[in-house]
Amino acid sequence: MNSSANTKERILTAAEALFAQRGFEGASLRQLTAAAGVNLAAVNYHFGSKDNLVEEVFKRRLDQLNARRLAALRLISGQPDATLEDVLGAFIRPALDLSHDGGGGLFMRVLARAFAEHDDSLRKFLSDNYGHVMRQFTTEFARMLPHLSKEELYWRIDLVTGALTHAMSGFGIIQRKSDVSEVTHREQTAAHLIRFAAAGLSAP
Amino acid sequence: MNSSANTKERILTAAEALFAQRGFEGASLRQLTAAAGVNLAAVNYHFGSKDNLVEEVFKRRLDQLNARRLAALRLISGQPDATLEDVLGAFIRPALDLSHDGGGGLFMRVLARAFAEHDDSLRKFLSDNYGHVMRQFTTEFARMLPHLSKEELYWRIDLVTGALTHAMSGFGIIQRKSDVSEVTHREQTAAHLIRFAAAGLSAP
DNA sequence: TGTGAAATCAAACGATCGTTTGAGCATACG
DNA sequence: CGTATGCTCAAACGATCGTTTGATTTCACA
Numbered sequence: 001m002n003s004s005a006n007t008k009e010r011i012l013t014a015a016e017a018l019f020a021q022r023g024f025e026g027a028s029l030r031q032l033t034a035a036a037g038v039n040l041a042a043v044n045y046h047f048g049s050k051d052n053l054v055e056e057v058f059k060r061r062l063d064q065l066n067a068r069r070l071a072a073l074r075l076i077s078g079q080p081d082a083t084l085e086d087v088l089g090a091f092i093r094p095a096l097d098l099s100h101d102g103g104g105g106l107f108m109r110v111l112a113r114a115f116a117e118h119d120d121s122l123r124k125f126l127s128d129n130y131g132h133v134m135r136q137f138t139t140e141f142a143r144m145l146p147h148l149s150k151e152e153l154y155w156r157i158d159l160v161t162g163a164l165t166h167a168m169s170g171f172g173i174i175q176r177k178s179d180v181s182e183v184t185h186r187e188q189t190a191a192h193l194i195r196f197a198a199a200g201l202s203a204p
Numbered sequence: 205m206n207s208s209a210n211t212k213e214r215i216l217t218a219a220e221a222l223f224a225q226r227g228f229e230g231a232s233l234r235q236l237t238a239a240a241g242v243n244l245a246a247v248n249y250h251f252g253s254k255d256n257l258v259e260e261v262f263k264r265r266l267d268q269l270n271a272r273r274l275a276a277l278r279l280i281s282g283q284p285d286a287t288l289e290d291v292l293g294a295f296i297r298p299a300l301d302l303s304h305d306g307g308g309g310l311f312m313r314v315l316a317r318a319f320a321e322h323d324d325s326l327r328k329f330l331s332d333n334y335g336h337v338m339r340q341f342t343t344e345f346a347r348m349l350p351h352l353s354k355e356e357l358y359w360r361i362d363l364v365t366g367a368l369t370h371a372m373s374g375f376g377i378i379q380r381k382s383d384v385s386e387v388t389h390r391e392q393t394a395a396h397l398i399r400f401a402a403a404g405l406s407a408p
Numbered sequence: 409t410g411t412g413a414a415a416t417c418a419a420a421c422g423a424t425c426g427t428t429t430g431a432g433c434a435t436a437c438g
Numbered sequence: 439c440g441t442a443t444g445c446t447c448a449a450a451c452g453a454t455c456g457t458t459t460g461a462t463t464t465c466a467c468a
Binding site: 112113115119152155158159160161162163165167169192198202203204 | 226227229230316317319320321356359360362363364365366367368369370371373396397399400401402403404406407408
Binding site for chain 3: 007038040041042045046
């Protein structure tokens with residue numbers, strides 16, 4: 001029972017990388033277990049099925065992402081002088097942090113794939129585990145943008161979500177130049193995303 | 205040779221719908237040919253392979269989409285008083301038209317999937333055949349936004365692309381209310397997307 | 409040290425995948 | 439009319455898929 005935790009982690013990490021690279025259907029359990037260095041039957045033994053493995057891959061990262069986002073939001077939700085940029089920062093910075101530490105750099109790609117998939121069960125799983133976070137952020141956005149109707153607000157949050165998911169899935173990510181540190185580059189990226197999203201959200 | 209054109213079209217239409225619904229790997233040729241009402245072997249006979257079919261699905265829609273976009277861009281590229289909103293309109297409106305007529309409503313979902321896939325051969329195909337369109341629009345955007353550095357411009361165009369692809373893939377599409385016509389609703393949607401994108405692009 | 413549960417392993421299961429085959433059908437042309 | 443050509447069809451190909459099985463190994467604990 002000691003090495004089982006190790007095996008499960010190895011499978012989750014290999015699965016995350018392969019799902020990001022080849023998709024949920026494109027990555028086979030044989031490729032996956034070979035990359036993880038474990039036996040083929042280990043997936044079904046530890047996770048029950050491939051579908052369950054997919055959900056566990058999401059759970060591992062989303063749990064900490066949600067926790068960090070809500071913690072960041074709590075810091076500013078009470079303050080009357082909080083700005084739209086602050087709320088966006090609470091949403092964006094935890095995702096960028098996740099991309100650069102904890103080996104979760106590939107997770108945003110997996111998330112982008114999940115958005116592109118219109119598979120109902122996966123959508124429902126994401127909505128169940130993720131919905132309350134978006135609801136809290138929506139409330140804060142509504143407070144910052146009182147001139148927007150509810151319909152307009154939903155529209156723009158959806159557009160922001162699309163832009164950020166697209167960008168953070170590593171598509172157009174601009175490479176860090178060798179003369180800037182990793183932390184600096186991350187902060188520049190965050191500033192870039194926030195500036196764009198804030199301008200789009202507060203359009204007249 | 206008469207019915208072949210009919211069969212090819214039936215396959216392309218069924219493939220577009222199934223690719224949008226289940227993805228390129230998730231949609232099998234057996235589901236696909238059954239939905240099209242043709243024999244299983246018809247795909248390999250008419251298209252050579254499944255990969256070729258995928259490319260043909262893109263070709264059919266992207267050829268007309270690019271033609272319309274470039275035609276719209278040509279109308280304003282010479283005019284000195286053209287606005288950023290005009291350029292965005294030339295980019296967005298043809299895509300919305302495609303979504304609502306010609307049965308291409310599902311194509312934007314297919315395109316969103318292609319963006320999520322990091323498959324190199326598919327990316328190369330899209331870049332080779334349709335990169336020149338993005339290059340022309342980028343030139344116009346640069347003309348409208350002279351205060352942006354080249355790096356910032358690329359960043360923001362990428363973010364706009366993500367937002368529009370996400371929105372037009374039918375994710376958060378707000379349903380048309382029964383008391384507005386289809387044309388009116390389309391124009392409202394276009395205005396919404398353009399307003400958001402213009403504000404994001406011209407952020408300070 | 410002996411024992412039983414947990415974990416790993418090679419092997420095989422049936423199902424489904426993309427593709428190929430060769431016979432049969434249709435139709436246009438000499 | 440005969441024939442060549444383009445097309446459709448059922449059937450089968452080998453490969454690979456997710457999953458299951460039963461034996462074997464590992465290891466904490468009595």
